[in-house]
Amino acid sequence: MLINRNLEACYSLRRHEVRKTIRNVRTKIGNPVDIGELAFLTEMNVVISIIFGSKFVEEMEKRSKDGTEFRELVVKYGQVMGKPNISDFFPVLARFDLQGIQKVMGKPNISDFHPAISECVKMLSDRREGEIQRNEKKHLIQILLELMEQKDIGISQDLVKIKAILVDIAIGGTDTTITMVEWVMSELLNNPEIMSKVQQELKHVVGMNNIVEESHLPNLHYLDAVLKETLRLHPALPFLLPKRPSQSAIVGGYKIPEGTKVFLNVYAIHRDPQVWESPLEFQPERFLSPSTNLDYAGNNMKYLPFGSGRRICAGIPLAEKMLMFIFASLLHSFHWKLPEGENVDILEEFGLTLKKSERRVEAISVKPRNCKDLDTIFPTGFSIYNIRVRIMMLVGHFLSLVRSSNQLLSLLHYC
Numbered sequence: 001m002l003i004n005r006n007l008e009a010c011y012s013l014r015r016h017e018v019r020k021t022i023r024n025v026r027t028k029i030g031n032p033v034d035i036g037e038l039a040f041l042t043e044m045n046v047v048i049s050i051i052f053g054s055k056f057v058e059e060m061e062k063r064s065k066d067g068t069e070f071r072e073l074v075v076k077y078g079q080v081m082g083k084p085n086i087s088d089f090f091p092v093l094a095r096f097d098l099q100g101i102q103k104v105m106g107k108p109n110i111s112d113f114h115p116a117i118s119e120c121v122k123m124l125s126d127r128r129e130g131e132i133q134r135n136e137k138k139h140l141i142q143i144l145l146e147l148m149e150q151k152d153i154g155i156s157q158d159l160v161k162i163k164a165i166l167v168d169i170a171i172g173g174t175d176t177t178i179t180m181v182e183w184v185m186s187e188l189l190n191n192p193e194i195m196s197k198v199q200q201e202l203k204h205v206v207g208m209n210n211i212v213e214e215s216h217l218p219n220l221h222y223l224d225a226v227l228k229e230t231l232r233l234h235p236a237l238p239f240l241l242p243k244r245p246s247q248s249a250i251v252g253g254y255k256i257p258e259g260t261k262v263f264l265n266v267y268a269i270h271r272d273p274q275v276w277e278s279p280l281e282f283q284p285e286r287f288l289s290p291s292t293n294l295d296y297a298g299n300n301m302k303y304l305p306f307g308s309g310r311r312i313c314a315g316i317p318l319a320e321k322m323l324m325f326i327f328a329s330l331l332h333s334f335h336w337k338l339p340e341g342e343n344v345d346i347l348e349e350f351g352l353t354l355k356k357s358e359r360r361v362e363a364i365s366v367k368p369r370n371c372k373d374l375d376t377i378f379p380t381g382f383s384i385y386n387i388r389v390r391i392m393m394l395v396g397h398f399l400s401l402v403r404s405s406n407q408l409l410s411l412l413h414y415c
Contacts, residue, residue, distance in 0.1 A: 013049040017042045018329050025365050032339050032362040039181035047173040053139045074175050176236040179353050182361045183234040186344045198223050202332040212328045225284035231305040238267035238354045240307050266304050275302045334365040
């Protein structure tokens with residue numbers, strides 16, 4: 001699902017959702033915009049489109065007013081999953097539920113998450129045969145359902161495992177992304193001169209009479225540096241995901257027994273003054289030099305925002321594309337500022353994901369930066385500028401007809 005070929009095939013889905021986001025922001029010019037909610041709706045629709053298909057997203061939007069409830073559900077789910085549980089270390093205590101985690105998981109707003117996935121699976125399973133007969137493109141859920149029916153492939157697959165896979169993708173693909181969007185916008189609002197540099201780069205690469213496309217993203221080096229610097233200061237998963245060695249090993253003189261749960265403190269590595277110059281300052285320029293070899297591949301042990309090796313985050317290609325695409329579009333289309341009298345809080349809250357202590361990040365889109373982006377409101381190639389041109393053309397044709405008619409009347413009168 002996340003290989004480059006499949007992501008390129010899904011570009012139209014990402015472009016549609018980002019364009020829809022720009023239209024949404026344009027209707028709120030001059031009013032505070034919740035950046036996290038904006039990014040969540042965009043990312044959620046993209047992920048669900050990839051899993052279930054764009055038709056499912058359209059049906060979901062018809063049934064629900066917005067994704068606010070689902071966003072709160074994803075955040076709560078992540079909080080419960082990331083909460084330290086003493087029963088993990090002493091399984092004998094699990095039956096007593098000393099911290100009440102099982103009780104929280106049983107609450108309606110949490111336990112309803114799996115039935116929602118079940119309903120999606122059932123709905124798509126019922127109509128899958130008709131879609132296959134029409135030779136429509138298969139989505140991830142259809143492939144998983146087919147694997148479940150095949151008994152001779154050596155993989156045990158059932159609805160419970162499919163739901164677990166879908167929950168992992170839905171939460172992993174949305175929660176961390178909106179967290180990073182909030183951190184990036186917070187840093188840009190705190191550093192308006194850096195935001196100005198990004199917008200100047202967009203003006204040079206994209207142009208003020210064009211709309212951002214994914215083909216522009218590889219040339220947006222400064223914006224890429226801003227995202228990397230944000231991930232250095234605020235890694236989405238400060239301890240990554242826990243690992244368990246398959247056999248005992250000695251690391252740095254310490255014996256790590258087989259099966260030990262190991263956490264890697266990426267947060268501390270990224271702020272180590274022995275490795276980074278001025279580690280607590282936001283300096284995107286440190287990532288502009290090609291010689292630094294600082295990317296998301298995890299080959300440089302001092303920069304590991306997504307991990308390294310075989311267990312590196314599988315969603316890097318999609319996350320990188322979406323973060324770049326969303327911010328390039330928002331910063332190219334609008335000027336942004338803080339609401340009057342407000343400051344950006346960059347205090348952090350401990351958890352599985354490194355969230356802001358003040359969750360809501362609001363910014364005001366002051367005014368459009370270009371006229372061409374009005375194309376996102378109207379059909380492709382149909383902007384206010386084009387309307388004006390077409391009106392002038394119609395007026396010109398009308399005047400030509402009037403002159404021709406007058407000449408004809410004069411000729412008839414002469415005859």
